[in-house]
Amino acid sequence: MNDPAQTSAAPIVSARGLKKRFGRTEILHGLDFDIPAGRIYGLVGHNGAGKTTTLNALLGLTSYEGTVRVLGKDPFEKRARLMENVAFISDVASLPRFLRVRELFALLTNIHPNFDQAKARSFLDGTDVKMEAKIKNLSKGMIAQLHLAVVMAIDAKLLVLDEPTLGLDITYRKRFYRRLLEDYMTEERTLIITTHQVDEIEFMLSDIMFIRDGDLILHMQMETVSGKFAQVLVRPDNVAAASALNPIYSETRFGQTAMVFEGVDRDRLAQFGEVSTPTLSDLFVALMQRGAK
Amino acid sequence: MKSLVALIKREYIEHKGAFVLAPGIILALMTVILVGSIVTHRFEMAYEVGAPSALKFFEFGFLAVSALWFVYLMATLFFYYADAFNADRRNNAMLFWKSMPVTDFKILGSKMLAGMTIFPAIIFAASLVTGLLVYFTTMAAVLFFPRINLPGLDSFAVSAWSIASFDLVYLVLALLWYAPFFAWVGALSAVVGRWSIPLAFLIPALVGLAENVIFNLGGPRGGYVLNYLRERFHFGDGDDHEMTWFFTDGPIDTGRMFGNLLASIDWSQLIGGLIVAALLVYAASEYRRRNVAT
Numbered sequence: 001m002n003d004p005a006q007t008s009a010a011p012i013v014s015a016r017g018l019k020k021r022f023g024r025t026e027i028l029h030g031l032d033f034d035i036p037a038g039r040i041y042g043l044v045g046h047n048g049a050g051k052t053t054t055l056n057a058l059l060g061l062t063s064y065e066g067t068v069r070v071l072g073k074d075p076f077e078k079r080a081r082l083m084e085n086v087a088f089i090s091d092v093a094s095l096p097r098f099l100r101v102r103e104l105f106a107l108l109t110n111i112h113p114n115f116d117q118a119k120a121r122s123f124l125d126g127t128d129v130k131m132e133a134k135i136k137n138l139s140k141g142m143i144a145q146l147h148l149a150v151v152m153a154i155d156a157k158l159l160v161l162d163e164p165t166l167g168l169d170i171t172y173r174k175r176f177y178r179r180l181l182e183d184y185m186t187e188e189r190t191l192i193i194t195t196h197q198v199d200e201i202e203f204m205l206s207d208i209m210f211i212r213d214g215d216l217i218l219h220m221q222m223e224t225v226s227g228k229f230a231q232v233l234v235r236p237d238n239v240a241a242a243s244a245l246n247p248i249y250s251e252t253r254f255g256q257t258a259m260v261f262e263g264v265d266r267d268r269l270a271q272f273g274e275v276s277t278p279t280l281s282d283l284f285v286a287l288m289q290r291g292a293k
Numbered sequence: 294m295k296s297l298v299a300l301i302k303r304e305y306i307e308h309k310g311a312f313v314l315a316p317g318i319i320l321a322l323m324t325v326i327l328v329g330s331i332v333t334h335r336f337e338m339a340y341e342v343g344a345p346s347a348l349k350f351f352e353f354g355f356l357a358v359s360a361l362w363f364v365y366l367m368a369t370l371f372f373y374y375a376d377a378f379n380a381d382r383r384n385n386a387m388l389f390w391k392s393m394p395v396t397d398f399k400i401l402g403s404k405m406l407a408g409m410t411i412f413p414a415i416i417f418a419a420s421l422v423t424g425l426l427v428y429f430t431t432m433a434a435v436l437f438f439p440r441i442n443l444p445g446l447d448s449f450a451v452s453a454w455s456i457a458s459f460d461l462v463y464l465v466l467a468l469l470w471y472a473p474f475f476a477w478v479g480a481l482s483a484v485v486g487r488w489s490i491p492l493a494f495l496i497p498a499l500v501g502l503a504e505n506v507i508f509n510l511g512g513p514r515g516g517y518v519l520n521y522l523r524e525r526f527h528f529g530d531g532d533d534h535e536m537t538w539f540f541t542d543g544p545i546d547t548g549r550m551f552g553n554l555l556a557s558i559d560w561s562q563l564i565g566g567l568i569v570a571a572l573l574v575y576a577a578s579e580y581r582r583r584n585v586a587t
Contacts, residue, residue: 061391061585079582083394094389096381098307110299111393151392 010072012037012158012190013058017066020053020214027053029214030066037157038187040204043194044284045211051194052090054211055162058192059088071157084113087151088160095147097136101129104150112154120153123183141172148176152184159184161193173200180204198280208280210287217287229286230261230269231278238272245269249286260286296395300403304377305411311369312412316419319365323426331433346442347431352452352545354427359460362420366464367471369416370408374479375493377404378577379486391585398578401483405574408475409468417464424453455547463529463554470528470563476570476577483577497522525562529554 011034018031028050035041045051056062058070060079068075073082096104101124108115121131129142129149138146144165151159165173181204185191195201208225210218220228234242234257243250245268247259260278261269269275278286305312378401381387390400428449435443474493481489481496501519513520 056585059391061388063583079391080394080396080399083392086392088388088392090388090392094386096303096307096386096389097384099303103306107299107303108393111296111395113394 011035012071013192014069015058015066016068018054018057018068019065020050020057020062021065027214028057028064031211031214031216033209033216033219035190035192035207037190039206040185040191041193041207041209042198042201042205042280043192043209043211044198044280045194046288049211050214051211052162055088055090055160055192055194059086059090059160085157086160087154087156087158088162089147089151089164090160090162093140093143095135095143095150097134100132100134101146102131104135104146105131108150114155115150116153116155120149123149123152123179141168144168144172144176148179152179157188158190158192161191161195163195164193165195165197173197177201177204198284202280205280210284212288218283225283226277228263229278229283230264230266231276231282232259232261232269232273233257233276234259234273242269242272248290249282258282297399297403297406300395300400301407301411304404304407307380308373308377308407308412311373312415315369316362316365316416320419320422320426323423327426327430327433330430334437346444347435348442348444348448348452350434350441351427351431351449352456354430355424355453355456356545358423358427359420359456362416362423363460363464363467366413366416367467370412370475371478372490373408373412374404374475375482375487375489377408378479378482379489383486387585396578397581398575401479401574401578401581405472405476405479405570409472413464413468417461420460421457424457428453452545455545459547459550459554462551466554466558466563467528469567470558472570473566473573474526476573480573480577480580483580525566529557 013033013035015031015033018028019026020028031054043051043054053062057064057068058075060070060075060077060082063076070082071085075082099107105117105120108120109117124131124146127142127145127149129138129146135143135146148164165176168176177200180191193201193205202222205222207221208218209216232242232247236255236257239257242257242259245261245264248262249260251258259272260282266275376383381390381400431449435441478489478493481492485492497518501516501522504516504518515523
């Protein structure tokens with residue numbers, strides 16, 4: 001019998017009224033969202049906004065209020081079962097350092113039913129990571145490559161990456177995301193990723209979620225961003241007129257004023273200056289500042 | 294089952310320093326000392342004691358080194374449990390193991406089982422190897438002191454088998470008897486890390502003190518709690534045969550030792566202790582499930 005939650009139409013992740021408190025402090029204020037299969041989601045927010053807490057709730061790593069279903073299961077109650085079809089990297093340094101790479105793969109072969117050792121070995125071909133190397137002797141970049149090889153060798157329906165490239169240089173970061181896209185992503189797989197380097201992942205995202213102070217302030221498909229938001233480099237003589245249209249964000253850079261508008265027709269904006277779609281980082285800054293406490 | 298075995302193997306890899314390398318070094322040192330004593334003719338001790346026969350010398354030596362290995366195992370297991378239940382958090386590997394399809398109970402259960410199976414098995418093997426060294430030492434002693442009576446090899450084999458069997462049974466029962474103590478320090482470790490080492494003793498002591506000072510329930514001298522713990526800490530009380538046998542001409546009577554050992558065990562306490570151990574591991578796993586390290 002098919003599980004209705006796992007049919008193609010059902011969301012991979014569903015959250016209703018997701019709240020989380022630490023003591024008397026409420027960190028998440030009742031998030032509602034669905035994540036369908038085959039999408040690449042970017043979860044973006046400033047430090048302490050609740051990104052990691054949200055991901056921890058989805059991964060069954062923390063208790064919560066509200067209803068969360070991942071692949072049809074309650075993640076906090078069924079974490080172990082869920083992890084057969086969910087892979088995640090929450091910290092590139094979290095691999096067990098006392099193991100050799102060979103030992104790690106051998107253990108995973110017996111622990112994880114969906115881990116393919118041959119795949120993992122093939123992902124490491126061409127890297128400097130040797131099978132006999134002890135993990136504690138690998139560089140941070142090599143550990144990231146190894147961890148990526150591990151999760152890519154797991155036949156999972158959902159992959160969650162929480163700041164997977166933190167502390168890595170630009171070369172490793174680009175290689176990391178390229179491998180992820182080329183060797184792992186398929187239409188059946190869903191990826192949720194958080195990072196502060198939003199510009200580096202913008203090209204691969206299908207959907208975006210902005211979280212601010214425990215609230216979801218934006219949740220939309222990337223292709224609809226351009227229809228809703230516009231950025232204008234306003235000519236100096238048009239600043240007053242453009243301001244009258246209530247931009248959600250305005251900043252003067254090197255004598256030029258950049259404004260971000262929401263829901264304003266692009267033809268109308270064109271009279272003030274050059275219109276473009278804001279980058280994710282520009283949009284993030286704009287939305288974070290709007291109505292900020 | 295496959296994943297449980299793999300997790301126990303993980304424990305072996307992580308802690309083989311204490312349970313493989315250190316015993317290996319001890320055995321190597323023993324061998325060096327033995328060879329050195331043969332080369333330098335230093336067997337005065339054995340001669341002065343005046344062992345009545347080579348077999349008695351062997352039996353006593355084997356029992357003595359087995360006892361020392363037992364003490365080593367118990368001490369090492371205590372520190373193992375004080376570390377292992379918190380090792381994933383300390384090593385910053387908690388999130389990796391949380392990404393595996395195994396429950397926290399299974400992970401902590403594998404740690405508990407590793408300390409009850411594979412590590413004692415290794416130390417038992419080390420004690421058998423040491424028994425072999427004692428045999429060689431005995432042979433060397435006979436070589437230097439021909440007056441010592443030397444029975445046939447079959448007598449040594451029977452003695453070795455008897456002592457090894459007794460050691461094994463004693464070891465298994467002792468591990469089962471002390472399982473709740475190990476689980477207690479392990480569960481504390483899951484919460485407070487290495488502070489579990491002093492707290493494992495401090496908490497019962499404070500409870501005992503509170504009983505005496507605050508509640509003043511009467512009862513036995515020292516209070517119910519401390520008396521119970523003192524009783525519960527005691528294991529394997531036989532008669533004085535183990536010592537008196539050495540000064541007689543008779544062979545070691547492991548049958549009597551088995552009987553004394555089995556008769557001294559409070560089986561309901563042993564089974565109850567195992568249930569407590571399982572509950573402590575479960576409580577520690579629930580704590581681990583609800584408190585993820587980030």
